Amino acid sequence: MAAGDRRPAAAGGQRHPARPRPGAAPPALPAAHRVDRLGARPPRRGARLRPPLRPRARRGRGPLRSLRRHVRQRLDARLRRRRTRRRPAAARPRRRSRHPAADARRVRERGVNPAQIAAIAFDLDGTLVDSRYDLAEAVNRMRADFRLAPLPLPEVVAMVGRGARQLVTRALGDDPGEERLDGALAVFLAHYDAVATDATLPYPGISALLAEQVGRRRLALATNKPEGPTRRILEHFGWDGLFEVVIGGDTLAGRKPDPIVLRTIAERLELPTGQVLMVGDSRIDAAAARAAGAPFVFVEWGFATPEESAELAGEWRARDSAALRSFLAR
Structure with a gap:
């Protein structure tokens, strides 16, 4: 701006107009300025010209979510290298269900299918009778x-x-x-x-179990007790007509766990050994079934010691005659 174009200073040497005093009315504005100012104001009623701001959804977790993406990626990589790896928690043992349907499902998973069982070979002492x-x-x-x-x-x-x-x-x-x-x-x-028959008694529910299975499956007896006392006990309880095959400890050249016992039972019944279920209370019965390729059910009410019972943890177990009946009924 040229020196001749300068505006004259206000009175008293002040270039800019003085500020209005408190309480004084503001100076009037030009008409065009007043219109522009009123048009920029939002309407008092109705929708606003700009929608209200909404909070953004949280896309990440942690204190780094407010930073830029590329900065977060770099910091996350550094933090991951500094983190100590946690050891995986030990698997909790699954609670064993006591429902008969769950028992039958575990049997099928272990290869024992009740529908394929055509005959049952029972042990005597500790399985059918308490002697x-x-x-x-x-x-x-x-x-x-x-x-x-x-x-x-x-x-x-x-x-x-x-x-x-x-x-x-x-x-x-x-x-x-x-x-x-x-x-x-x-x-x-x-x-x-x-x-032999003074204090010997059948376990609870065994007589009903045998009577129930006679019409459904063929029954056999595989015991290491001599055959003479074995048949006397069967006659004492009226079971002599229930078993088609009775093999004692002196019937064959071998005895359990020799597989000849279950193989002989399968031959006399004209069945494959895979369809003959061995039911017993000891590791000897389990070993006999395993050697012959027959399924096995371990009964928990017999003569097995706690150590012997722990060894048979992988076998299917029947806690009482009711559980065994529910399995065989399928």
């Missing part, structure tokens, strides 16, 4: 004849399972020798024949 007291009585009578002290019941029960000869061998202790063992075995069998 602990009569066995302990015969053992202690035999020991008394040899001037030995009686054994407690749990100790005798732990010896049962591999046949009468093994039971007598364990009851005598050490190495009795063949001649003494033969004499002790004859004495034991004589005493047991006298007391």
Whole structure:
């Protein structure tokens, strides 16, 4: 701007107009300026010219979500390298269902299909009958004849399972020798024949289970007890007509866990061993079924010790006769 074009200063040497005093009316504006100012104001009623602001949805978590994307990516990579890796939590053991349908589902998953079972081979002692007291009585009578002290019941029960000869061998202790063992075995069998049915009783629900399965499947008995006392117990409870095949510890050249026992039962019933279910209470029964290629069900109410029961954790288990009946009914 040229020097001649400068505006004259206000009175008193002030170039700009003085500010209005408080309470004084503002100076009037030009008409055009007033119109533009009124048109820029939003209307008092109705919708606003600009919609209200809404908060953005959170797309990420953590304190870095408000930063730019490329900055977040760099910082996240650095933070990940500094983080300590956590060890995976140990898997919690699944709670075992006690429902019969769940039991049957576990059996099918382990290869035991109730629909494919055509025959059942039962063990006797510890599975169908509780014969602990009569066995302990015969053992202690035999020991008394040899001037030995009686054994407690749990100790005798732990010896049962591999046949009468093994039971007598364990009851005598050490190495009795063949001649003494033969004499002790004859004495034991004589005493047991006298007391075989004195205190022996079927387990709860077993009689109903056998009566229910007679019309549906073929039944057999596979035990290491001598065949003579075995048939006497069956006749005592009226079960002699239920089993088509009865094999004792002295019936064949071998006994459980030899697979000849279940294979012989399958041959006499004219069935494959895969359709003959072995039901027992010991690792001997499980080993016999495994060797013959037959399915196996472990009953928890028998003579098995806690250690032996833990070894059979992979087998299907029946906690009582009701659980076994619900499985066989499918």
